[in-house]
Amino acid sequence: MTPLFELQGVTKTFARPEDAVARLRARLAGQPAARRVTVLHETDLAVAPGEVLGLVGESGCGKSTLGRVAAGLHAPDTGRRLWDGADVAAMPPAQERATALGIQMIFQDPHASLNPRRRVGDAIGEAAGVHGLLEGASQADFAAELLRQVGLDPAMADRFPHQFSGGQRARIGIARALAVQPRFLVCDESVAALDVSVQAQVLNLFMDLRERKGLTYLFISHDLSVVHHLADRVAVMYLGRLVEVAPTAELFREPAHPYTRALLDSVPRLDAGNTVFQPLKGEIASPLAPPSGCAFHPRCPHAMAVCREQQPALQPVAAGRFAACHLVPACGTVPSTDSQSAP
């Protein structure tokens, strides 16, 4: 089955933060202008129609960047985006636009992503109006309905973004993305700002939409319980690379990558009572100074000599499971031969 959406070998770099002195010195020393950071390395990712792919990973590892590339907001430096197996960049303009409309992103920072001078009713209804998706309703009614769906009072449609609380703004962002009836939704921390009851409401909405309309999700989140609840598969990212991809239940039951394990171990538990937290052990990796070999090795309890030198590749490790760790084959999990879908 062709995936609905696929990223192939996507790389993304940014300019390095530098001060003027450093820049001048670099120039005088005749260094080439390649002072850039790579935040996304040769990443492949595929999402099947109707699937919810959870994306978790360390803060700053490039999840949002990946999400933006997927949503077509950042042009990747290398690599391709495929939609229904076709290269988006090679599509005729009209089709490209339609595809782009079908891929929506809910931004991590709802405040910044809302135009401060537009009333939220407009913000939500505008695109639908423009693309003729109002289905007979007036734009105001349409926006009101969406507001209701995300648990907001439709009377608030008249307000400006700054008049809302953080969670309310997050919901406006969700409503805006849903308004254009996307087929693929990139949710970047979309429910993090919501209290659990509203969060539940929104998650239910997401699940409904998936059932009714086959909506597909790339669900970026730090909240592992939400990911666990919602996602079919989970991709784990570390410093610009996918380090593990696995069906959700399996991943949570038996994480393959040491980072995944560290993540699952750090989840605070409601019933544990007051806990004494421990500082992180090992150095946190930075894209500005990426460690040699496996990026996780400075923090990895199992790091070996090879980890310091060699970058492990993302390999199939079991049916439908992939991991990038030198340890994994040694863990005794036999690579399966009949893996049906690419990561």
Added chain:
Amino acid sequence: MSEPLLEVQGLSTHFDVRGGTVRAVDGVSFSLGRGEVLGLVGESGSGKSQTGYSIMGLVDPPGKVVAGSIRFEGRELVGLPSEQLRALRGNRMAMIFQDPMMTLNPVLRIGTQMAEAVLAHRKVGRARALEEAHHALERVGIPSAGERLRSYPHQLSGGMRQRVVIAIALLNSPKLFIADEPTTALDVTIQGQILYEMQKLTRETGASLIWITHDLAVVAALAQRICVMHKGKIVEQGDVDQVLRAPVHPYTRGLMDSIPSRNPRGQRLRTMPAFEAP
């Protein structure tokens, strides 16, 4: 524990908007002892952030603290002259805001924004302030701190910005620390690091925390007491274990029921009967 660090009594913060008044905070009372951690949870839009702003004296117009008193270290903050309030802010009490992208000045380097927080309250050299900033960044788990000091906010990920904001608040070792959803953008390992730092802060300096969050598990792990807000009012407050184990108010109960891990995976989550927004 003689006198509480912070004593909030009947605090009401209202916004006059066209066609009515939004009672964002409506008669909130609680007190916070020294070294105590208070978890503030509640519905989205229930007034948690505004409570924090009210304490800091930073409510945006047209919002106004219309009633109540806020006593901090024995001093009444409502009506305090702005210069005295300024001297307290960022020094004796600090707050981190909910939206990390918008809270950092987009045109100033991280280092500048951190150093000035030091310089505003202490007579030290700029180099020394930057050094402290560097250290604070490392405490919140930001690698390559030196280079990050030279970054601009837009060059950081959401979680990094959030950590920068936390680091700024930590700089002057405040006595009262109001954190508005400080770890939402952080993965659990980094969150652990932050929580570790917070615990250290309370332990070592006797600082008190107001921890606004939606993550009940974090509250359970960190806080001694909890306040549950709904529509501008505190509907339930008490000892964390008690409240979370045996919630009394129906809203709190509904909240607990909605937690995904308490629901069968992949099924519809339990929600509360519509609580219309304020």
Added chain:
Amino acid sequence: MSATAETPLRRLWSEFTASRLACAGLAVTALIVLVAVLAPWISPQNPYDLQQLSVLDARLPPGTRTAEGVRYWLGTDDQGRDMLSAIFYGLRISMMVGLLCTAIAAVVGTALGLAAAWFGGAIDAFIMRLADTQLAFPSILIALIFLALFGKGADKIVLALVLVQWTYYARTVRGSALVELRKEYVEAARGLQLPRARILFAHILPNCLPPLLVVATVQVAIAIGLEATLSFLGLGLPVTEPSLGLLISNGYGYMLSGNYWISFFPGVALLVAVLAINTVADQLADVLNPRLKR
């Protein structure tokens, strides 16, 4: 909570009129526009009709009554024009020129500035270098060339002034738009596949509006002044049909020799007009700023 039956325009109006100062400004602006429009019907004299003028009545002080019983409330100028009528008619020209130039230049300049910021690259370079060229081109030379090519006329003056002024808007808008374009809400709008024009004009433009409004109100005054300068140099409108600015220029030589009214009253009229327009614009900026709204 918020009134439902209110149309956006209604709301704008009621927000606008919330300030008493702004109401006054609007009233004065309206009055000025009214006077300008009705000048031919309410003026005691047609100051453009040479036959009605007499140099023998030149420079009469305010309030003078002539032998024929004509009362010059604000005195007369050096051609024997009734100042009151001249100011009414002058307002007509000056307001027309000032507002028209500003409107056209603002529209053209804003569109070009937005385009430059949005497209970047070659288009940006082209528009901005065009602006550089234009900036270096003095209005007097433009007017002189127009005069040589097409002869005199209000339309040519307006065109010449628009040519001079669009650059201000273009550069101001571009500067602000460059900042706005980097903001996430623009990315969001792009992601929603909104038409380019819509993003530019409905999303980015309103956020560039505050400096633009300031520039526009200042440019109204500048346009009025430039028109006067050009007319004074013989490159603008006929000297027998003086605008407000030209009246001031003509009279300013007399300012110190006691015949203050020739320059003073038109000056006051111009001042009041500019102040009123500024007040209106200030309030407009406030009304359009959602953060100042309730």
Added chain:
Amino acid sequence: AELKLAIATDVTSMDPQYANIAGNVQVSRHMFESLADLDADGRLVPRLAESWRRTEASVWEFKLRPNVKFHDGSTLTAEDVVYSVGRPATLTSSPATLNGFLKDITKAEALDANTVRFTTATPLAVLPNYLAMVPIVSKHATQGLKPEDFETGKGMVGTGPYRFGKFLRSDRIEMTRNEAYWGKKPHFDKVTIRIMPNNPARTAALLSGEVDAIAVVPTADVARIKQNPNITFYTKPLARHTFWTLNQASDALPQAFDHDGKPLTSNPFKDVRVRKAFSKAIDREAIGSRVMDGLGVPTQNPVPATMFGYNPDLAPEKYDLEGAKKLMAEAGLPNCFKLSIFARSDSHPTDSAQAQAVGQMLSRLGCKVSVEVVPTSVFFTRGNKLELPMLLLATGVDGGDLGVTLEYLFSNPTNNPFRKVNMQTYDSPAFWKPLREALALNDEQVRERKYRDTTRVLRDEVGVIPTELMVGTWAARKGVVLTPRVDERTYAFEASGN
């Protein structure tokens, strides 16, 4: 004592022979002198030449004043004069060249150290007047210099009462007294001439004491200056008058229409009655007193009464609207017609006001007048192409001789192949005959009579419509005494003080 004098015209070059324009001449005459000169009333007087005489019809001999020293100590010789007279022809890029005055000289020779002989192509009575326009420079000091070299003081070696000090373009010229001057020693030992074209600024500079004297008091400030007890105000009728020229060149009068907007079938200005009517319709008194604030005197003569060629019989045309209407009716144009009249925006400050006033007056005649005030560049470019129907001009009298000016004004290619088109399209044998004769004559009295004949014809045929004789104004702080001049110049060496 130092004199600080503000003048109204800009100075384009320090080279005294580069351009014959008011500002340059005004300044250079402090340092350079000519053979003959004009006194304050515009009469010809000797300067570097003691005397001159006509030895033949076309030959003039000038005797130089002996022992005149240049600023560098060398003595003025006939060689310098011959050189100076030849030099303007080499300054080819000069605007407003002096060559107009020298082109008739076919030969200039030094007979001895103090005698110069000029031979002209045709008999030329006004050669001394012409030569009064030409400053004499030192041959050895200026040879090989380009006009721009003079800026720094190189070549600024004259015989005049002041020595060059410093020139700051568009700002000031500083000079010191020439202690070795042959003539009367000037009162002030240091002179700064400030260039202040802006009218109110000049007044302000005088009032604030920044300068001691100003030339050209702005019309609007006259009243105020007159009242000031610390300031002396001077006036003098100038050898400069304003007049309207009426386009009589072709049968179709440009930019004139009948009242229905159709072009006119014939040129009404070819009809002397129309010209006369226009002249009568203009209220010169009103213009002089109201528009020019008394600084204009109605005139029919191009020169003031003190000057050579003045015709006492010619009274200014009286304002007579009825008479004008009658004439128009006789000419078959009882309702006049539509036309544009033109004036310059950047010449005399009252030009625009005068044009508007005349517009008013003509409209009383039934004409539909539109008054167009345009910059000089446009004015002359279009005027030379004879595209303008009626325009306001002003002219001074060069070299103190009326005939020269009249010839210059009324020449056009048909009557003088040397002259290019000019805007005076009036052309009449009755006018030219006495004028031509006079220009060749030696006898001053006969010549003056012939000039009077010429101006009478001009009046009778209404070739142009003269309106006002302009009155020059000066002001100085008490204690500084100026000598007002008909040529509107202000000389520091003619000023005195205490």
Added chain:
Amino acid sequence: MVLFLLRRLGQSILVLWLMSVIVFAGIYLVGDPASMMIPDSVTPEMRAQMMSALGLDKPALAQYLDFAGRAVHGDMGKSFATGLPVSTLIASRLTATMELAVAATLIAIVVGLPLGLVAGRWPETVAGRALTFLSSLGFSLPTFWLGLMLIMVFSVHLGWLPSNGRGPTTEWLGLQVSFLSWQGLRHLLLPALNLALFNAAMVLRLARSATREALLTDYVKFARAKGIGNARLMGVHVLKNILIPIVTVVGINFGGIIAFSVVTETIFGWPGMGKLLIDSINALDRPVVLGYLMFVVVIYLLINLVVDLLYSWLDPRITLSARAS
């Protein structure tokens, strides 16, 4: 960055060429310099000689090519009216002009910016309203009017400051400057004020409106949460965020003062370049107008280059390189 500058240079050359064509054609259309320049009293031979000396005898295209050929080598030709090389003419006035422009712009910024911040910080107070009102006065008063008033008050009535000219100059780096001596400064003050007032008013208004916006942002609120003092809050956080439109407008106006401040220059007798241009246009002194305007384009290209560089310094999100859309 280097690439950016190179590209800019290439564009500038194109702009210069474009400008030269427009100006040349423009003046050619306006009128015939010969009609202004050559008196009727000369002989046809003299006339022909002068025409060829001025280069006016050739067809327009040839004249343009002549000019362009020389201009490429940096020779802008000689003025018709004064006979001086255009470069000399411009250079002789450049220092005076630059001095005036810099002084006026500095005054405008030093006065306008802080007052604008104040007016924006306390918009509802009497001071805030008064400043706003006064700033409107600042640009509704015609320059010549204001200049005259300044002279009347400060020179004539109070007698504090000279009304006219540049006064004694001091030599500085081989240039004649006013600002180094007390006398020179006194001469500089009034014209600089006259030019500055308008700009100060504009800067004030721009700063005021932008400050009002900036004060409402979350980052200002957060800065206040940090306990930052008012001075730093306004002077750093707010200021750096509001400068882009101000820099834009000040840049344009700075160029305008350099090139076109005729009115002030004439009223105060300041020997600057603006008057040179007007005189040359009036006299159809084509070499000067051409050379002058080419020079002004260069000035504007430089100013706007600096402004664009400032943009990327003021807001790091703006990049200099071509942007993708």
